[in-house]
Ligand SMILES: NC(=O)C1=CN([C@@H]2O[C@H](COP(=O)(O)OP(=O)(O)OC[C@H]3O[C@@H](n4cnc5c(N)ncnc54)[C@H](O)[C@@H]3O)[C@@H](O)[C@H]2O)[C@@H](O)CC1
């Protein structure tokens with residue numbers, strides 16, 4: 001399922017209207033009908049839940065095409081026996097083009113309307129409102145009457161169905177302006193918009209339904225749309241068999257051998273979670289490399305994994321001597337993950353470079369390995385790796401990698417992830433609600449699975465284990481990252497559903513639900 005920017009949407013609209021010849025009024029008609037249908041559905045659900053319906057809706061109409069959609073919706077509500085009234089944010093003379101056509105049709109049909117500010121809005125009398133104030137043509141924070149009307153609607157306590165995007169949302173980044181309408185539902189026209197699938201915008205949008213309006217879905221690819229939501233269809237499109245059935249005559253050698261270099265004295269649990277998750281994700285074998293003096297304490301904690309103690313001069317931490325040992329182990333394995341609970345030490349960036357260049361299997365870097373990379377002043381001169389490379393930063397690590405702040409990363413997660421991936425030729429997994437997976441070729445995937453119960457130290461270690469396991473099983477970097485993030489989220493959803501509250505989930509529970 002494709003996710004577009006406002007600019008891409010405009011190009012797709014224009015192509016449909018000008019090249020294909022589908023009139024703009026037809027698109028608007030389809031849009032308004034879908035919005036009305038969603039409003040009626042919401043009303044039905046509320047009635048079933050015991051609300052007394054008044055059969056009256058209020059349409060908040062702006063002066064652009066989004067307002068035009070709202071006016072079409074008013075007409076379709078009327079046809080369904082629901083009285084729709086229109087409040088114009090600006091005097092109706094301000095409408096132009098198709099929106100003005102809809103204004104005139106609505107007037108001739110006798111649909112009641114008034115201009116905002118000329119009378120008090122009797123909110124109590126409505127079953128709900130349709131937010132058709134601002135759509136993908138909005139620039140910056142809502143101004144003047146738009147802002148006032150949004151604030152009033154948010155305080156009114158009636159459910160709102162947003163046309164295309166909630167007004168006040170930055171449709172390209174998911175940032176919410178002040179004010180931003182809080183919708184119960186959003187009807188995304190033709191395609192998801194980036195702002196609807198990234199927080200905090202995703203929260204303002206409520207539940208989102210994507211409805212076709214006549215713009216062919218196939219146009220997205222042709223017009224260079226590169227962002228998609230991870231669904232089973234998209235995974236299948238990446239060449240993945242999501243059923244993951246094992247063939248009857250397979251053996252442990254059929255499923256690859258993952259090497260995990262993770263954990264120290266203080267954080268051995270990170271390595272344990274990572275190695276356990278790798279095994280649960282199906283690799284045939286897993287070797288867990290740890291500083292040698294830790295190994296005796298870990299014996300028996302994960303009997304299915306092979307422990308490899310790396311010389312540590314008795315202090316239980318990693319040292320630069322380990323690079324050679326890890327590279328040698330990696331030569332006999334199918335994928336390598338480094339970083340969870342690893343800690344930092346002198347000249348570790350050069351240690352990492354030795355592995356980056358020396359290990360020729362797919363490589364996943366997480367946690368401290370990412371911090372090493374961020375501090376490697378000569379990273380620009382490191383050679384491109386031939387085998388896949390996956391980086392799995394959380395927003396703070398992403399900020400360090402990109403030389404910016406966490407707040408800036410969060411304002412434009414897709415932008416930061418995709419720039420870094422393309423610049424450095426890696427697959428970048430930017431973790432957090434709606435994890436972003438950016439491929440080196442500029443494609444981006446947004447993951448819809450997972451939940452806030454997973455926000456606990458250790459969840460990332462599990463993810464690294466899942467992805468390295470898939471890499472070891474022969475998936476490409478992009479396949480392993482997309483499928484791994486998706487499965488990790490699904491496990492989180494199942495695990496959360498099995499606990500008493502969202503707060504009680506432990507990352508170890510994720511492993512048990514893989
Ligand atoms: N052919 C098309 O382009 C179609 C567009 N559709 C709808 O049209 C929307 C896009 O329409 P438009 O491009 O006309 O733009 P919008 O309707 O989103 O609004 C833009 C209008 O609001 C004003 N405005 C912009 N930012 C503002 C702010 N911060 N505060 C107050 N006023 C502001 C602008 O002056 C402009 O007149 C889509 O979201 C969708 O709902 C649909 O009807 C389908 C077809």
Ligand SMILES: [K+]
Pocket residue numbers: 066131132133134135162163164165166167
């Ligand atoms: K809107």
